[in-house]
Amino acid sequence: MDHLAFTLGLLTTTGGIMGYARKGSVPSLAAGLVFGGVYGYSGYLLHENRDNGLELALGASALMLITGVIRGIPSRFKKPVPLVLTVLGAVGSSYYYKKYKEFYP
Numbered sequence: 001m002d003h004l005a006f007t008l009g010l011l012t013t014t015g016g017i018m019g020y021a022r023k024g025s026v027p028s029l030a031a032g033l034v035f036g037g038v039y040g041y042s043g044y045l046l047h048e049n050r051d052n053g054l055e056l057a058l059g060a061s062a063l064m065l066i067t068g069v070i071r072g073i074p075s076r077f078k079k080p081v082p083l084v085l086t087v088l089g090a091v092g093s094s095y096y097y098k099k100y101k102e103f104y105p
């Protein structure tokens with residue numbers, strides 16, 4: 001369960017750095033680092049079987065999904081960034097929601 005959190009953390013951090021390197025976007029860098037940090041921390045909590053790791057990963061994934069949808073609607077999801085945010089958020093949200101329902105029926 002922690003593997004997905006670490007993967008999403010790496011992908012979001014890399015995406016934020018790429019957005020800054022290509023376009024000089026400070027908001028992309030900040031969001032990438034924040035989401036990467038949250039996913040990394042939730043992965044750590046999940047790996048150590050500590051409380052709130054699952055909820056933190058689910059919250060970050062849901063927020064990324066919402067952000068991707070909000071950014072994608074004006075462009076009809078033709079731009080790659082909102083599409084990637086939406087897909088990553090949907091994958092994370094569905095996985096962590098499924099795990100949440102398994103642990104808390």
